[in-house]
Amino acid sequence: MPDVRIDESVTPAAHRAGLIAALEARRVDNRFHYVGELASSRWRELAAGHSPAQDADDGVVAYDDAAKAVIAALPDGPVHVIGLACGDGVKERRLLGALRSAGREEISATAVDVSVPLVVAADAAMAQVPGVVATEGVAVDIGAVPDLSPLLSPWLPGTRVVTLFGVISTLGPGSLAPAVSLLATGDLLLVSANLLPDRAEARDDVMAQYDNPPTRAWLSTVLEEIGIHDAGDITFRWDDAPGGPMIVGEVTPAQAVMAQVEGVTVGLSAGAPIRVLESFRHTPETLEALLVREGLEVLQVTVSPSGEEGVAVCRCAP
Numbered sequence: 086m087p088d089v090r091i092d093e094s095v096t097p098a099a100h101r102a103g104l105i106a107a108l109e110a111r112r113v114d115n116r117f118h119y120v121g122e123l124a125s126s127r128w129r130e131l132a133a134g135h136s137p138a139q140d141a142d143d144g145v146v147a148y149d150d151a152a153k154a155v156i157a158a159l160p161d162g163p164v165h166v167i168g169l170a171c172g173d174g175v176k177e178r179r180l181l182g183a184l185r186s187a188g189r190e191e192i193s194a195t196a197v198d199v200s201v202p203l204v205v206a207a208d209a210a211m212a213q214v215p216g217v218v219a220t221e222g223v224a225v226d227i228g229a230v231p232d233l234s235p236l237l238s239p240w241l242p243g244t245r246v247v248t249l250f251g252v253i254s255t256l257g258p259g260s261l262a263p264a265v266s267l268l269a270t271g272d273l274l275l276v277s278a279n280l281l282p283d284r285a286e287a288r289d290d291v292m293a294q295y296d297n298p299p300t301r302a303w304l305s306t307v308l309e310e311i312g313i314h315d316a317g318d319i320t321f322r323w324d325d326a327p328g329g330p331m332i333v334g335e336v337t338p339a340q341a342v343m344a345q346v347e348g349v350t351v352g353l354s355a356g357a358p359i360r361v362l363e364s365f366r367h368t369p370e371t372l373e374a375l376l377v378r379e380g381l382e383v384l385q386v387t388v389s390p391s392g393e394e395g396v397a398v399c400r401c402a403p
């Protein structure tokens with residue numbers, strides 16, 4: 086197994102305390118859907134088979150266009166790609182491949198995610214790109230550690246290209262601060278977001294990506310792991326929240342259930358929903374506004390052909 090640096094925010098004790106707090110608040114944070122082996126493998130299958138972001142005729146077009154902008158904006162010299170909340174690293178692997186094809190030679194890559202199995206997978210994916218040196222991966226909860234710079238030290242020379250793909254929709258704009266903490270003047274940041282296209286049937290199209298058996302199975306994994314198989318089906322709905330439209334997934338137990346979190350029992354009463362998913366939808370304009378608010382220079386925002394995926398390329402201004 087490749088080396089993974091485990092931050093205190095992802096130790097078993099931190100995980101247990103976080104999950105108990107989440108259940109007591111009846112709101113399962115996004116990170117709990119990725120940390121376990123089963124949850125991460127179900128997510129990988131789902132993303133590979135169904136995610137518009139991994140569709141060669143859709144999301145991939147936008148990510149490839151962003152890679153071209155990165156290549157155009159990069160100065161000469163070494164490049165260090167840091168995949169933040171990188172999942173299994175498929176998008177970073179493609180970006181690294183594009184850098185190599187463009188003739189870049191000194192390339193290193195670091196996988197960072199809350200999930201150890203996903204850090205390991207991403208590290209392996211990135212190391213497959215010829216000429217890329219994959220460094221020790223980092224497992225960290227970016228919700229708990231807004232300044233990631235100490236974890237990435239000693240810093241490698243050259244320009245950093247930080248990626249934050251598919252995360253802002255679920256972790257919120259707060260996930261930008263840890264990404265920005267890794268940038269020095271001239272470094273690049275790529276951020277992607279789920280978009281809500283401006284067409285009549287868009288909400289139905291997006292809902293169909295959630296309201297289906299494989300997504301239910303993935304989101305139920307954490308509930309199964311804590312012994313609440315019988316809490317009921319997950320239902321999905323649109324919610325026009327102050328932060329923008331979002332898909333909400335909830336399960337409402339018909340009877341009281343007892344969750345077992347590594348030796349601790351958490352009772353969940355009947356009748357009130359337990360939220361297992363919140364996924365905001367942006368527009369290219371709201372995505373750009375969030376990035377500008379962080380003081381970043383937005384070089385471009387590319388929208389995929391379906392209009393459902395937006396990928397922004399930004400530079401850290403002096």
Ligand SMILES: C[S@@+](CC[C@H](N)C(=O)[O-])C[C@H]1O[C@@H](n2cnc3c(N)ncnc32)[C@H](O)[C@@H]1O
Nearest residue numbers: 116119170171172198199200226227228250251
């Ligand atoms: C929708 S997936 C996106 C993965 C990858 N970036 C991609 O676009 O394919 C969300 C990722 O965020 C990670 N994640 C969720 N909460 C996190 C947290 N608090 N800290 C770090 N990573 C987190 C998950 O483990 C998962 O890999």
